[in-house]
Amino acid sequence: MLVLCLVFSSGCSLLSGKNVDQADADKESDEVKVKQAATDVEGMLREGPGKYAGDKYDEEKVKAELDKLPDNLTADEAYNHLVTLLAEDYKPILKELDTFDTTIKTNIKEPGGVNVPEGELPKQVNVEILLDASGSMAGRVSGGVKMDLAKEAIRDFVSKLPEGAQVALRVYGHKGSNQEKDKELSCKSTEVVYPLRAYDKSSFQKSLDKFRPMGWTPLAAAIEQAKNDLSGNSGENVENIIYVVSDGIETCGGDPVKAAKELHESEIQAIVNIIGFDVDNEGQRALKKVAEAGGGKYTTVNSGEDLRKHLEEEYTRLRNEWWIWGVDSSLDAWRQWGEKWEKLSKLDTLFSDKNNEENSRMLHAKDYLESQGKLSDFVGLYNKINDRWLKINKYREGRYFELDNILKEEEANETRRVKEKAQEMEDQYQ
Template sequence: MKKLSFLSVLLIIVFLASACTGAADQPEKAAPKKPIVKTAATTAEGMATEGPGKYAGDKYDETKVQQELKKWPKNLTADQVYTRLVWLLAEDYKPIIKEAKAYKPSFALSKLGNFDPNRQQGDGKNEKKVKKKNIVILIDSSGSMAGKVNGNTKMEEAKQAVKEFAKSLEGDVRISIRAYGHKGSNQPKDKAISCASTEELYPLSTYQEDKFTKVVNSLKPSGWTPLAAAIRGAGQDLQAAHPDEENVVYVVSDGIESCGGDPVKEAKALHQSKVKAVINIIGFDLDDKSQKALEQVAKAGGGEFTNASSGEELRDGFDIWTYIGRVNELNWWSIDNINRLFWERQRAYEYIWDLLGSAVDPGKIGSLSDTEYEHMTAAVQFLVDQKIIPETMGGYDGAVTKKLDKRREKLKEYQAKLQDQKMKEIDDAYNRIMNLLDKIKERENAKAETYMP
């Protein structure tokens, strides 16, 4: 009996130990997680971008919202109540803001066509045939073109301007690309190689976008500036041109000759040659010395000089020459553009007003803000009625009500600031194109006066 009793006790001890060990090995059940309520934003931009809440937009259901509100504890502070309201009911302004910020206003002049400036409108008998036009573009590929203007390299801006210009050409036009200073480097050891580098990379022919774009994109800022040799090379490119054809050379450069050549002499020789080419120069981000030197080159070449300090002005420089020489059509073309651009700007205004509101319309963002305010104030009134928060907190002049009013005010401030920014962008783009139109008219009138008896 003693033996059995001892064994029984031993078994009981082992059983209890196993049971305890098994219980210890069992993982404790995790307590249910409480929803994390982030502190609400205090800045206007933060308020505009912190949503959406759980019941924003189409998800809003007053019954469900009230069921949530009934679960709130009765000891919340005004800040905690406000934060929970944002978590539940803040609207989603981000898609509207994103659309507004992404909108980039753009205005362009209509194309005038490749008209002969000597052609008399309406006189079919005496109308002259439109001249075939040959264009050679000389692109400065010296190392200084790696310098930056408004965040982009001068070479990147120049290439973009050249591509846009070529794509805009109309009529019977052949075009050529010649680079200079594109070999070697701008170090003394490579001067001889670089100064000897000028090459026609896109032979004079009709514009083929893929081929032309590939050639222009291949250019990189490299060496010195053999401008004189490049102008002489342009003459070689135009050797096959007929004397009756219109031959124009455009030079895009950010500096003066650095290889010992005489670009003024070469420009004069090309202008007085059998092809009678006109050399126009678009200087880019020039110092005073370079500007004066390139002005002399343009004058010797019978052309015009344009100074550009930004990528936009560089493109304008090309645009001016796209329209010059068409005095008979210019006035009607100008009036048509003024009217069209006015209404295009009006449509741009209306697009932004629809998103961000105007003096007579709250816009999409304003309507959303009004809806949010309505939902939040209704929730506060429910909390007061249910005695979850006191009247002093949620009443007309209560702490939570003041926070909702402040939120609405800040959202309107953000809305107005963004609207002002976008309206300024529209006006800046519109004024730029109108200034370009004025420059074209001024230059055309100056040319017309030159040829008047």
């Protein structure tokens, strides 16, 4: 019995000792581990969050933690405890500032092409002119012979195409005659006299000199063949524009409306514009349908001067489009700056609020410690808290002004770039 009592007593003692050790361990785990607080601003900004930072702050719980501290704390000891309890978490703000995108780059589509409808405008422009060389083009209008006036206007027009544009010239109805006996020959006559390439004044003039107005009007065949001329030129950055200069409707039995529609809806997606040169009412209605099917516009001119003015208006329109592009791009650069500046300002305000709130909570904690007689140097503690606030505030202001200045410079550079580009392109259409 004595042995059993000794064993039982020993077991209870062991269990009791184990419970005491566990209780001590649990108590130790609940205590806040205190480290030496940073003295440099980079360290200050990365040593949080404290146990009661941000939304976790509870004044009564903080006071309870402070009550546990010993008396006669030095300023350094007390400050270390306040940082451990109340330091804010600045790391998310720092990350946003470190990755803040100050780039300002406009991306408004640049104008390009001739007589392009509203919408996206490309960078690569291919212009093909289909010139009616049927016998009726030998007729006269105000200013001279229609064919001579058309050649002159076309020559002037292509010479002013923007740099990088390619041009092609195809004629139709230039063989045989407009008599019945030559109809078959004439209706098969559609020929590229200037293949698609950059404009060369001498070569283009020679191409215009190769033919005279002779036969019938195979308009549909010319539009169909234009697809071959522009083959391989497709894609979202390419615009293919066709100009048909004609004084009459199809006379070879073809279907120009169908041909224009198929060309416009093909992978080339060419826009077919028609300039009716001295065309009667019936012809105007027919040619307008061709232009509509080709996704383009129909325009009537009745003289050489009308034709010249119409083509000149294309450059006025493009010049205005580039001016509008410059204005819109400048406004877009300013809009981007405004959005980024607003985001930066919100970050700065959040940063400032955190710093001020942290400072206020630490000062309240300092006052409480002082009221409880736990400080040996309350002035020293105040100085440490104030030094922390000043350093973080100075850092915040520096980062804000740095990024703000970069944003201003980016906006100014982008605005200058688009204005210079717009002016450069406007000058090309003078």
